[in-house]
Amino acid sequence: MHHALAIPEILHSIFSHLEQTAPERDVAFENSTVFPILGPEPIPPEKGNGAALANAARCCKAFSIPALDILWSHQKSILPLLKILPSFKKSDENRKYMLTDMIQEYQFKRLQSFASRIRSMERYKVDSIDDLVFLQITELLKGQPLTPMLHTLTFPISNSIFLLISPRLCNITVVRQLSANKASILLQSLICKSPTLKNFSSFNCDMFSLNPSNWATLARLEHLQSLEIRNVLELDKNGLCMVLGMQQLTKLSLSFDQPIPQFTLPPTTQTYALRVLVLSAQTHFVKGLLACLVATPLTTLRIVYEDSGDIAYEESWLARLAVIAHWSDSLSELELQDPDVDGSGRLGVDSGVVRDISVLDPLLKVRGLRKLIFRPNITFDFSDDDFGRLARAWPAMEYLHFDLWGGIKVPSATFAALDAFVTCCPHLHSLSIRFDASRLPPSPRITTHRLRYLYIDYPIVEPINQVARYLDALCPVVAWVDGSDSLDITVAAQNGIVVGAPVDFFGKRRWNEVADMVKLCQVGRADDKQRHKLVTRGFLL
Known part of the structure; x- marks a missing residue:
């Protein structure tokens, strides 16, 4: 059964296309330095058709109502x-x-x-x-x-x-600082005037620190589904337990601006609908909160371990991942990272190269994992066999980023690592790993894999044209290819390159050339396919 649109509905649809809105961004983790790899950040277009909508509103009454509705919908x-x-x-x-x-x-x-x-x-x-x-x-x-x-x-x-x-x-986000009185009045007003509020976000450090009882007040919003509190200075344990017990709360996000004292949450904390948990806190708080949620079937975990100056070696990560393994049957998205100590996008302490990946064994139990972002302050050096083992453990993987800290002169992994993920992860569309793309197999393998975004965390020297050819054969629809732009001095010297100021530019230029060649390969294949169709139809001799 088809429904014919009325004239006002048609006009509203036409005018809606005149208004340009900013595209949504896929941000891996707000307020973090996790590497976002969904290609270049989209630039929100200017709302350039406001004048056209205003003219339509002045044209006639039939145009005025839908045009004004769209012009005033967002302020x-x-x-x-x-x-x-x-x-x-x-x-x-x-x-x-x-x-x-x-x-x-x-x-x-x-x-x-x-x-x-x-x-x-x-x-x-x-x-x-x-x-x-x-x-x-x-x-x-x-x-x-x-x-x-x-x-x-x-x-x-x-x-x-x-x-x-x-x-x-339905959705409210509170920004800027405020007094404790205004915070309490705002929450009371929301309870009275917006009882069906679904999403509440606060970027205000004073909202709950000046009046801890606001946590309990917040729990009275019975229909709240998502709660995000940034810059928390103080925490009320009883209030947090009440928030966790909200019957419709499916997402909870907490980030702390300063260390909080250790406290123990009741192990029998009742949670009903919580599925997504986002934390930026010290390890002891993360451990304590997760301990009381063991019976809750979490599907998404995003954690930044904010232990400033505390370098987490393999033993620490093994303990962290052992806790997370409790949700091996339910987890589908996982993001884990250490803090950015020096604020430069890379951690400032070298913990040495680690070639034993047994620390990741607890994660191999999470068979249904679809998204993983892992950014430890450990310099892992994965081999081809290691990557193959990971790929076989996560057949449903769609989005995998190993944003590893530290430099390696020559990674153990070769082009075969990419082949392993293409073979074992048919749904993978975004991948960031470290391997030496210049070490190619004897011949390219042709597949129909749908990988769209690829970042190789190691500079490329030679052979550019061969790497592009192998990438095009293995990932024929890849839309974005990039790699590390920092060329190690030792690697550069071995290849007869004079290092200095242009080193970073050289590394980036090489990956740009690879990306351009991959696009040329795709265009060439499309032309050949079109030419073959014409030949089979008898249009070309």
Whole structure:
């Protein structure tokens, strides 16, 4: 059965395509230095069709309603809405926005007609607005929300945020610092006015540290499904237990700005729906929290072990992974990393080259793993056999990144490592590993694997054309190829390259050449395929 669209629906669909929105980014782990390998970061396009939508709104009444709906659906400030009021002006004395006259009823109805179109609002700084503006608007609203259709709000704590809370609000992100009183009032307002709130995020370090009882208040949002608290300074144990016991909470994300004292959570903490856990904390807190969640079938774990200055060798990682192995039957996504001590994207202490990968044995039990990002402060040197063992252990793998710290003159792994993942992981679409791509097998192997993104964490010297040919044969639809741009001095000297300032450029240029050659191979194959079709149809002699 088909449904024919009405004319207003057709116009709305057409105008929706005029509005450009920023594409979503696949960020592996917020506030971390995990290597994001889904190709170059997309650049959000400017909203360049606002003028076209505005002209459509002025054209006729039939065009006006859908065009205005789209123009006003997303706002980056409350100021454009308030500027509809003729008496809303900026004072020359204190540079604050204020009302120069009382709001008339017809003016307020016009304001409401535009406010009802707003679906999301995103603002990261407090607008300088006189409090009397909010008092007048609140009086005219008579208990009704200003933006009744608002479902997503990113806003700093200010008096204006209380006007924007509505029954339809599903997602709220609180930014900037605030007082303990305002934090408590905000949470109480959400409980009363937005009881069906599903996602709550706070980037404010004072929201729960100044008033620990806010943890318990937060637990009263019974329909909350996702909770993200950044920059936690203090933690209320009882409040955290209440949060873990929320019946619909499926995702919990906590990051700590400073060390917290050790404490023990009740081992029988009841969790109902929790499936995703994101932690950036010291090892003792991670261990304690995971210990009380052993009976919870977690599907996603993202952990940064924030033990500043504490270098975790193989024994420490073996203990960490042994704990995580408790979820071998349920885990599908796992991200683990050590802190970035020197802030440069690589850890600043060399723990030596490790060729024994038995530390990873607990992970081999997680057979259903689809995504793994592993960034330890250990310099692993995997061999071809090691990579083959890992590939066979994770047949469902789709996204695998070993972002290993430290440099190796010549990795033990060769091109055969990539072949192992192509053979054993048919669904793999993004891969980052370290191997020497210049050490090729006797002949290329042709496959139809769907790998799209490949990062090789080792510079290439020669032979570029052969590497490109082998990559194209093994991964015929790869869209993005890149590699390490730091060329080791020893490797450069062995190949007769004068090292110096251009070394990094040389390494990057070589990988750029490989990527260009792979694209040429793909274009050539496409041309041959098209030519073959024409020949079989008798169009070419």
